[in-house]
Amino acid sequence: MLDLTPDMKLFSLRLQDPAVAESLHYEVGQFALVSVFGVGEAAFDISSLDAPRAALEFAVRRVGTLTEALHEMEEGSVVGVRGPFGNCFPMAEYEGRNLVVIGGGSGMAPLRSVVNYVVQPARRERFGQLLILNGARTPADLAFKHEFEKWASSPQTCLELTVDRGDDDWRGRVALIPDVVRELKPSPLDCVAIVCGPPIMIKFTLKALKDLGFADSQLVGTVETKMKCGIGKCGRCNVGDKYVCLDGPVFTFAEIGRFLEEF
Amino acid sequence: MTAQRITRQGLLDWLNGVAAKATLIAPVRVEGIYLFRPIVKIEDIALDYSQSTVPPKEWLFPRSDTLFTIERLDRAYELKPPAAAGPRVLFGIRPCDARALAILDRLFLAEPADNLYEERRQNTVLVGLACARQQLPECFCTSLGGGPQEAANVDVLLAGAGEAYTVTVATEKGQQLLSGATLRDGGEMPPAPSLSNQVPTAGMAERLRLAFNSSYWQRLADRCLGCKMCTYLCPTCHCFDIRDCDVGGHAERVRCWDGCQSALFTKLAGGHNPRASKAARLRQFYAHKYLYFPERFGVTQCVGCGRCAHFCPVNIDIRETLRDLQTLEVCPHGSGETARRREPVGAAFGDSRASA
Amino acid sequence: MSDLVTGIRAQVRDLLARRRVEYVVGYETGSDGVNARPFFAYTTEEADRLVFDNTCTHNLTKYLVEPERRGSTIGVVVKPCDARSLTVLLAEHKFPRDVVAIGVVCPGIVQRTREGGDGEAPQARCQVCDQHTPPACDILVGEATAEGPVLDQFARLAPLEAQSAAERSAFWSQQFERCLRCYACRQTCPQCYCDECFAEALDPEWVGVRIGRAENWLFHAIRCFHLAGRCIGCDECERVCPVKIPLGLLNRKLRKEVLDRFEYRAGTRSDERPPLETFRKEEKLDLA
Incomplete structure (x- = not known):
């Protein structure tokens, strides 16, 4: 367990059954359902990368009863995990292209694995330029600080940070993400x-990107809905003819635009 | 398919035999309504019942279902699955409710299958009871391709009333169940009852798409109370919640019915609710049945049983909504139409009501 | 067309034409062509869809407390019992916003079973109603009638009260077993307006999510205590219940207790909070 921000922790899970651990594979952007037995279960994006014997990592913000219970657990506690579920970021399709990764607050959780996937030295040259824009309310709320150096030192990679409100030690940007997008003008x-x-940050950031010439099909995001079963039965995550747990959480905004409803 | 006859007494004798080998679940009269309940005395079965208030789906997808019990051990948990369901005979199911189970099958049995539903489904034999009359004033099964004597979704169908029933054996499972019944040859299907409701359902997916942003939904939602009755009494609604709860000292993970008409259904832990208005939730009810489910599973998720219309405390009537949708002005997604439409709900019924 | 209907339409047309209200909640004829249902009239033309007759069962004051209506100026058609609901809401300061109450002299509402028909017997509440003219409203439609003798509101309780505690427990246990927790009873009740209902609160989780006898029992027990001294007896909760749980009995019993102990009848005073929300030193506390 690692404190990421005052209300966000990174949980590393090791699977008890070695056979299951061995056979577990997942893609960038998939999610899993984590149980605190006696409290309940909730869906979280997997923040780690699939690697032999690596821990499963989840960045969890304290927002409700279940995340509260997770935050209060001690190192070495037992939780349950079901998954992986859902689709993934099609990383292979992105090869050869430039990437702009924009995360606001806890929105950085699913993006951390995207960034770590691209900046791996063995893989880095398969991708073009990488712009990471990480924004939060205050400097303390910026997640994954422990990895900023690794990200920023990767070739052809630019890490930009911004906060809504600075503090005495903050020397960086104080600006809203959409404004930073307009300033940086990614091509x-x-x-x-x-x-x-x-949702509000996504709305204005998309507008800024579209103004720069990005088409809906070039814009990708994750749809956050309530999920209970993870296997397309419970109906919680139904948006249009899609079940986010089966067809998502990763969608292009061209697809999201066809949802009829705003989610 | 073969047609035979059974007398009322023969039927009761056979059911006594069935009840000795399996849990027999049939409609009984409780406080003036009909419910499907396990049968203790064969005479309790309401053979001439109209329609059950709660659809028999509750015996395959119960309102509360224990997924597993949780025992806390030292640094570990033991999860115990519930006891397996034994053999069951669901007797007296109406053709519309049987059709609804076939619709639920598409969802619950799609890979990965829902194992609790699947197990119960495999262990259940369906004995249908054809409708000798229109059961609810609001029902409209024939508008959706069903019918009061449809045998397609049951193992055995009984038709008739009073002293004799015509028996249609539809499956091998049904044939086996009937062994031991005193059947006579030469059963003839009684004439089908005439049903008063013809509701336009063709092209509804497209109508819903076009009317998606219509202020019609706001007007309809004006009188909606936001209870979950329509979804709980619907034989095809399947949404649920999963939570852990304390049951006498140990924890259980349970899944319980939940419905899209509750504001809490889509509300996220952080407080954001993408479906925050009654209008959006009511539209979801219709769009899920007539647009999204057909797109995904190829069938309309409604059998026209009429329960939602019949029991709605404020007369939100699906027949009326479907008719209105046929004539509704077009306000497709993104057209920016948000103004309150002056045309009130139910305009398709004409002025006769306004001058009543 | 009855004089009541003509009167309501004229008043509503006037309110809408003068823009005194944004819309009026009243009744129109429902989809079966017989029974009334709630209707929201936004224009003077729509005012002509309004009806009033002995099928107008709904307590429309429920709509006034919906969060989505905050900030709107609303007209509402009220029967005498509904007017008492309004009075409770006023006493509880639920109306920083503007409401125009159009009171209608009530002929009594008929009982209709869902099997269709069952004749024209008056509803249980109407059989013992001793208030046919709305007690507090801004506009009165119909001729105020002299009120008859005060009737025994609680005769319906007698059979249950004659039972032993164990028998009553068994009775309610059987009733609550059927409950689906569709929450129609709560959703139709004007006096149920909490932003977060205790029954669905997660932190703490007062009532388990399981739809079972024990949880259902807890839900109905706590709900009726929340309504004690506030329920005006419209019995809409009982009417809407799909599995026919006699919730009216429960609320009636609590009304009787409040009347006996505090001489208080809900919905009669808008200047006083209900007895269970206040405490006075002189109140008797025989907790033995």
């Missing part, structure tokens, strides 16, 4: 932008 040419964060 839509051969580029995919992945945006995750609160």
Whole structure:
């Protein structure tokens, strides 16, 4: 367990059954359902990368009863995990292209694995330029600080940070994410932008990107809905003819635009 | 398919035999309504019942279902699955409710299958009871391709009333169940009852798409109370919640019915609710049945049983909504139409009501 | 067309034409062509869809407390019992916003079973109703009638009260077993307006999510205590219950207790909070 922000922790899970651990594979962007037995179960994006004997990692913000219970657990506690579920970021399709990764607040959780996938030295040259824009309310709320150096030092990679409100030690940007997008003007040419964060931030960030010439099909995000079963039965995550747990959580905004409903 | 006859007494004798080998679940009269309940005395079965208030789906997808019990051990948990369901005979199911189970099958049995539902489904024999009359004033099964004597979704269908029933054996499972019954040859299907409701359902998916942003939904939702009755009494609604709860000292993970008409259904832990208005939730009820489910599973998720219309405390009537949708002005997604439509709900019924 | 209907339509047309209200909640004829249902009239033309007769069972004051209506100026058609609901809401300061109450002299509402028909017997509440003219409203439609003698509101309780505690427990246990927790009873009740209902609160989780006898029992027990001294007896909860749980009995019993102990009848005073929300030193506390 690692404190990421005052209300966000990174949980590392090791599977008890070695055979299951051995056979577990997942893709970037998939999610799993984590149980605190006696409290309940909730869906979280997997923040780690699939690697032999690596821990499963989840970045969890304290927002409700279940996340509260997770946050209060001690190192070494036993939780349950079901998964992996859902689709993934099509990383192979992104090869050869530039990437803009924009995360607001806890929206950085699913994006962390995207960034770590691209900056792996063995893989880095398969991708073009990488722009990471990580924003939060305050400097303390910026998640994954322990990895900023690794990200920023990767070739052809630019890490930009911004906060809504600075503090005495903050020397960086104080600006809203959409404004930073307008300032940095990433080129839509051969580029995919992945945006995750609160609905209001997504709305204005998409507008800024579209103004720069990004098409809906170049804009990718994760749809956050309530999920209970993870296997397309419980109906909680139904949006249009899609079940986010089966067909998502990763969608292009061209697909999201066809949902009829705003989610 | 072969047709035979059974007398009322022969039927009761056979059911006595059935009840000795399996849990017999049939409609009984409780406080003036009909419910499917396990049968203790064969005479309790309401052979001439109209329609059950709660659909028999509750015996395959119960309102509360224990997924597993949780025992806390030292640094570990033991999860115990519930006891397996024994053999069951669901007797007296109406053709519409049987059709609804076939619709639920598409969802619950799609890979990965829902094992609790699947196990119960495999262990259940369906004995249908054809409708000798229109059961609810609001029912409209024939508008959706069903019928009061449809045998397609049951193992055995009984038709008739009073002293004799015509027996249609539809499956091998049904044939086996009937062994031991005193059947006579030469059963003839009684004439089908005439049903008063013809509701336009063709092209509804497209109508819903076109009317998606219509202020019609706001007007309809004006009188909606936001209870979950329509979804709980619907034989095809399948949404549920999964939570852990304390049961006498140990924890259980249970899944319980839940419905899209509750504001809490889509509300996220952080407080954001993508379906925050009654209008959006009511539209979801219709769109899921007539647009989304057909897109995904190829069938309309409604059998026209009429329960939602019949029991709605404020007369939100699916027949009326479907008719209105046929004539509704077009307000497709993104057209920016948000103004309150002046045309009230139910305009398709004409002025006769306004001057009543 | 009855004088009541003509009167209501004229008043509503006037309110809408003067823009005194944004819309009026009243009744129109429902989809079966016989029974009334709630209707929201936004224009003077729509005012002509309004009806009033002995099928107007709904307590429309429920709509006034919906969160989505906050900030709107609303007209509402009220029967005498509904007017008492309004009075409770006023006493509880639920109306920082503007409401125009159009009171209608009530002929009594008929009982209709869902099997269709069952004749024209008056509803249980109407059989013992001693208030046919709305007690507090801004506009009165119909001729105020002299009120008859005060009737025994609680005769319906007698058989249950004659039973032993164990028998009553068995009775309610059987009733609550059927409950689906569709929450229609709560959703139709004007006096149930909490932003977060205790029954669905997660932190703490007062009532388990399981739809079972024990949880259902807890839900109905706590709900009726929340309504004690506030329920005006419209019995809509009982009417809407799909599995016919006699919730009216439960609420009637609590009304009787409040009347006996505090001489308080809900919905009669808008200047006083209900007795269970207040405490006075002189109140008797025979907790033995």
